[in-house]
Amino acid sequence: MKNKIALKLTLYFSMSLLLFSLIIGSVFMTLFKNQTIHLHKVEMEKRAVSIAGTLSTLISNSNAATDTRGNAAGKGGMSGAGGMGGMMHGMGMGMGGMMQGMGGYSSYLQFLDKIAMADVWIVDESLQLMTIGHMTNRQINYADLPADADQVVKEVFQGRTTFSEGFSSLLNTPTLTVGAPIKAGDNVVGALLLHSPIQGTKEALRQGAGILAMSIGTALLLSLLLSILLAYTFTKPLNRMKNSTLQLAKGDYLAKTGVQQKDDIGELASAIDILSERLELASHESERLEQQRRDFIANISHELRTPVTVIRGSLEALCDEVIADPDQIKDYHRQMLNESIFLQRLVNDLLDLTRLQNPDFKMEMEEINLGDLLRDVIRSAQNIARSKDIVLKTELDQDAPLCSILGDYVRLRQMFLIILDNAIKFSPLKEEVWITFANNTVTIRDKGIGIALEDLPHIFDRFYKSKAVENKTGTGLGLAIAKQIADRHTIRVSVESQPNLGTQFSFHFKCISPKG
Known part of the structure; x- marks a missing residue:
């Protein structure tokens, strides 16, 4: 055997x-x-x-x-x-x-x-x-x-x-x-x-002992055959599970045990089947993450290549004195400044996203008055909205100034400014943007170009950028950073959008000291 x-x-x-x-x-x-x-x-x-x-x-x-x-x-x-x-x-x-x-x-x-x-x-x-x-x-x-x-x-x-x-x-x-x-x-x-x-x-005792010995011998022989049968029946599912685990070790995550028993062995086989399913999902997730890594490298290389190429071309033209007109020289300087600003924003966004995705990154958690935070964010966004004559309208209920949350003030302010900046960027001139707070939920709504239905699941992915003209200076990292900040604060984010009708972002908070 x-x-x-x-x-x-x-x-x-x-x-x-x-x-x-x-x-x-x-x-x-x-x-x-x-x-x-x-x-x-x-x-x-x-x-x-x-x-x-x-x-x-x-x-x-x-x-x-x-x-x-x-x-x-x-x-x-x-x-x-x-x-x-x-x-x-x-x-x-x-x-x-x-x-x-x-x-x-x-x-x-x-x-x-x-x-x-x-x-x-x-x-x-x-x-x-x-x-x-x-x-x-x-x-x-x-x-x-x-x-x-x-x-x-x-x-x-x-x-x-x-x-x-x-x-x-x-x-x-x-x-x-x-x-x-x-x-x-x-x-x-x-x-x-x-x-x-x-x-x-x-x-009579000897005869009885002989009959007993024959009976015991026959019973032992039959028991031996029965024990072999039972042992084979018992170990057959174990062999199946062994073969399945060997297949899993070779990377075949679709392998199943095929054991259907209502006992401990059946539970073990079911656990192995569940493990194979999880490994299959993990394999796909690993492939997806690997693809994201390659896409990230390709995207970051593309995002870096353009400003670096522009800056290098401008510097070469100036060093070779190809450009002699003072006005053109100023234009070249201005272009290099804008490209360097873009590079700085890209690098800062990458650093922020990397920090937020690191579980060891500590945030400065403190009790924050949500009303004060929103008023600070609105004051900062006024300067951005003024360039397009956009009016920021607020609808805060009377409990808003008294709702307190536990979070990092700077990061939460950054999250709201990212969403407001996008709302202003994609809104037409002289339009309105609403900031409301009710039922422990902050809502930012605009009447911009909206988001296509097929693009909604990907808006929080890194380097996701729409092809709109308004987004030509974007890095594609803003919404990913905002989502990471929300996740670190256990804030549930929901998005509703319709093309050419506008977009609404909702942030659902857990107030630690609501009124009443």
Whole structure:
């Protein structure tokens, strides 16, 4: 398997199943062994109690017959002592009489072993074996009995049924012994010891263990196959995501994982797909910025080339004394002055725009009265408007002088002057320009040539310039600077314009201390 994760998952799953199987198998075998032995004990106890009960009945019947014979002999003239001895003899020989009634000791013992289906001993209270089964071929005496024989017989003569495994060494095979009391009336007259080899139990345990091992082996094999299938199913989407990320690393931002799952893997795949979309957008944005950079260099080169060429041509003409007329010389000087002024404006605008686009550039933020700022801007714009006989009209509500904002006074003044300068530049002679303030919004509106609908999205781009005659001296950076100042002050700017009807710029402020 080339898939390392799938291999690890398969190994981990298989090891977990193996460990689980060993634990379950050990617990099962322990419980199975205990249950098998318990059932064997219950079955032996039933047989021993049944046989002991039968023997107790036979002894009681034999004693009754002996008493009858004893009474008859007494009536025949025996002395009182002889009659009493007969009764004792009848009680003592109850077991023997019963066995003789059954056809003799040997035949009864053989018959009893067949009934019990096990080796049966009968022991009296002094541990004297009255009968012995066929599991041992030698004569057993008191010294041969195991150490716990006394305790077993003692408990039996106390009327309890008990178990022992101590006779195994004597019988030369692992044996389970159950002792049951043999009673004559209410008295215990003997102990029945039923010996049963536990070899059959161990064989049953071995068979059970074999069946369990086969079952566990089959289950492990099936589980291994299932684990391989599950590991492959689990790692298949991971492989897709890996291939997608490799494609993304190569620059193919259109690569998708194709994984549709409602789980953590599905969420990860969705995140990778979102990342690919973002990278695709970033790639286009990077291309756009690169194009803007090239356009900027081309534009700035073009804007610099014209005044530099004019200044150089004028200087060469003057140095070569091509021009000798004093009036022409003055015209050349005036032209060079105008071109140098344009260059100065261009350089200043570029510096301002660069500073404003730099996040580290700090502005002097302070609380400003918007009414005072607007009146200052209008006074400065009056001189520009006077050259075209344009009237600046103001409509300020009574809250305007009291509206305060947080900003850089110089930069905000520069922003408004840029817009007013454009409004005056593109307005006809003797027209009106309105400056209003209402609902925290400053509006500058003119009736100039307006802006074409397709040009509106680009008016804040650097070096954007309309082809109008009025804009021949513009640098194309004024509106870009105004937009940067507005953005640094979180001022929302909106523009409405219609060709030949005019343009309106709206600046939406957040006053920090409005009236009321």
